[in-house]
Amino acid sequence: MQRFFFNKRLIIVLVVLIISFVLIAFSITVRNNKETPPLVQQVGNDASGIVDRVVAYPVNGIKGALGSFSDLMNTYSENQRLKGQVDGLAAEKVTNQNLEKENKKLKEQLKLNKTLTDYETISASVLTRSPSAWQNQVVISKGSLAGIKKNAAVMSKKGLVGRVTEVNKTNSKVELLSTTNDSANRFATQVMTKDDKVVNGLITGYNENSNYLVMGQITVKTGMEKGDKVITSGLGGNSPKGLYVGTVAKVEEDDYGLASKVYVKPAADFTDLDVVTVAKRVD
Amino acid sequence: MRISRMRYFFPLGLFIALFLDGALSQVFAGAMFTPTLAIESRLVLLWIVMAVCFGKIDHIILWTVFAGLVFDLYYTGIIGAFVVIMPLIVYLTKLMYRFFTPSFIVVLLIYLIDITVATVVFYWINLLIGFTNVSMAGFIGLSLGSTLAYNLAVFVLLYFPLQRFFESFSR
Numbered sequence: 001m002q003r004f005f006f007n008k009r010l011i012i013v014l015v016v017l018i019i020s021f022v023l024i025a026f027s028i029t030v031r032n033n034k035e036t037p038p039l040v041q042q043v044g045n046d047a048s049g050i051v052d053r054v055v056a057y058p059v060n061g062i063k064g065a066l067g068s069f070s071d072l073m074n075t076y077s078e079n080q081r082l083k084g085q086v087d088g089l090a091a092e093k094v095t096n097q098n099l100e101k102e103n104k105k106l107k108e109q110l111k112l113n114k115t116l117t118d119y120e121t122i123s124a125s126v127l128t129r130s131p132s133a134w135q136n137q138v139v140i141s142k143g144s145l146a147g148i149k150k151n152a153a154v155m156s157k158k159g160l161v162g163r164v165t166e167v168n169k170t171n172s173k174v175e176l177l178s179t180t181n182d183s184a185n186r187f188a189t190q191v192m193t194k195d196d197k198v199v200n201g202l203i204t205g206y207n208e209n210s211n212y213l214v215m216g217q218i219t220v221k222t223g224m225e226k227g228d229k230v231i232t233s234g235l236g237g238n239s240p241k242g243l244y245v246g247t248v249a250k251v252e253e254d255d256y257g258l259a260s261k262v263y264v265k266p267a268a269d270f271t272d273l274d275v276v277t278v279a280k281r282v283d
Numbered sequence: 284m285r286i287s288r289m290r291y292f293f294p295l296g297l298f299i300a301l302f303l304d305g306a307l308s309q310v311f312a313g314a315m316f317t318p319t320l321a322i323e324s325r326l327v328l329l330w331i332v333m334a335v336c337f338g339k340i341d342h343i344i345l346w347t348v349f350a351g352l353v354f355d356l357y358y359t360g361i362i363g364a365f366v367v368i369m370p371l372i373v374y375l376t377k378l379m380y381r382f383f384t385p386s387f388i389v390v391l392l393i394y395l396i397d398i399t400v401a402t403v404v405f406y407w408i409n410l411l412i413g414f415t416n417v418s419m420a421g422f423i424g425l426s427l428g429s430t431l432a433y434n435l436a437v438f439v440l441l442y443f444p445l446q447r448f449f450e451s452f453s454r
Binding site for chain 2: 016017019020021022023024026027028031037041044045048049051052055056059060062063126127128129130131132133134135136137138139165166173179180181208209210211269271272273
C-alpha cells in the first residue's frame with residue numbers, strides 16, 4: 001500500500017514537471033512570432049488589465065500626492081532655472097518651424113512621401129511592472145485597438161526605453177532596454193560624431209553594473225568621442241529613424257580586438273516610467 | 284449549514300495581492316530595481332501562506348494554480364513558472380506546518396523558506412531559458428538577499444492583521 005502511494009505521488013510530480021516544461025518551451029518558441037498571443041491569452045490579459053487598473057488606482061493616487069508635494073517644495077529653484085531656458089526656446093521654436101516647412105517642401109519636390117524619420121506617436125500610461133528581477137517588463141495601457149504593433153519602439157519623455165513584445169486588445173507588454181534576455185530584439189542605432197560622420201551599429205546588450213547599453217557590430221571605429229549622441233537608425237524595419245537613445249560613455253575594443261564596443265549612457269531612466277510614447281512607423 | 288465568507292474573501296484578496304505586487308514594483312521601481320539589488324515583491328505568497336496556516340479554504344490548490352496562471356500570462360508571458368510554484372508553496376507550507384504549533388516565529392520561518400524556494404526556482408527557470416545570465420553567487424547577492432529582507436519586513440507588518448482576519452472569518 002505504501003509503495004502504491006509513493007508511486008502515485010511520483011507520477012503526479014513528474015507529470016506536473018513535464019507539463020510545466022512543455023508550457024515554458026511553447027511560450028519561448030512562439031514569443032517572437034507575429035501571431036502571438038492567441039486570442040484566449042489576449043482575453044485573459046485584457047481581463048487582468050482591467051482588474052489591475054482598479055487595484056493600482058489607489059497606489060498611483062498615493063504616489064501622485066507624494067509627487068506633487070515634493071514638486072511643490074522644488075518649485076522655486078526650478079522656476080529660476082527654467083526662466084533662463086524659456087527665453088532661448090522661443091527663438092529655437094521659430095527656427096524649428098521654418099526648417100520643418102522647408103523640409104516638407106523639399107520632400108514634395110523630390111516626390112518623397114515617406115522617409116525613415118516619419119512616425120506616428122501613441123501615448124500610453126504604464127499600468128504595472130513585473131514583480132520579477134529577471135523580466136524587465138512593463139504593461140502599458142494601450143493595445144491593438146489603439147493601433148499598437150508588435151516590435152514597435154517605445155520612448156519615455158527623455159529617450160528610447162524598449163520595444164513592444166506582446167500586444168493584447170487593450171494593453172501590451174514592453175520589454176525594457178535594460179533586459180539581459182538573450183533573445184531580445186535588438187535596436188539598430190547610429191552614433192553621430194562631432195565631424196558629421198555616422199557610425200552604424202546595434203544595441204547588443206546591457207551592462208547591469210554600470211547601467212550602460214552596449215553597442216556592438218560597429219561599422220567603423222574612428223571618430224567616436226565621449227558625449228556623442230546616439231539615435232536609432234531606422235534600419236531593420238521596426239523602429240523609425242531618429243529616436244534619441246543616449247550619449248557615448250566610452251569606446252572599447254571588443255574581446256578579440258577586432259571591432260569596438262561602444263558603451264552608451266541611456267537618456268531615459270528605466271525605473272521611472274509613468275507615461276510612454278509608442279512610435280509607430282508609417283511606411 | 285452556513286457558507287463560510289472565506290469562500291469570497293480568499294480569491295478576492297489573492298488577486299488584490301497579486302496586482303498590488305505589480306503596482307508596488309512600478310511605483311517604487313527606482314528603489315526596488317537598482318544595479319546592486321532587485322527586490323521581488325511577493326505579497327501574494329504572504330496571503331497564501333497565512334491562508335494555509337490560519338484559514339480554512341476550499342479548493343486552495345485550484346485557486347493558486349489559477350492565480351499562478353494569471354501571474355504568468357500578465358506579468359511575464361512565459362506560462363509554466365508560477366503555475367507550478369504557487370501550488371508548490373501551498374504543499375510545502377502544509378507539509379511543514381503539520382509538525383509545529385502555530386506561532387509568530389514558526390510561521391515566519393516557514394514563510395522565509397517558501398520565499399527562498401520560490402525565488403530560487405523562479406531564478407533557475409529564467410536561467411534555463413536564457414532570460415538572465417547572472418551566476419548563482421550573483422543571484423544570492425543581487426536578488427535573494429534583498430527579496431528576503433523586503434518580504435520579511437512586509438511579513439512583520441501584516442502578520443497580526445492577517446492572522447486575525449483569517450481566524451475570524453474561517454470559523
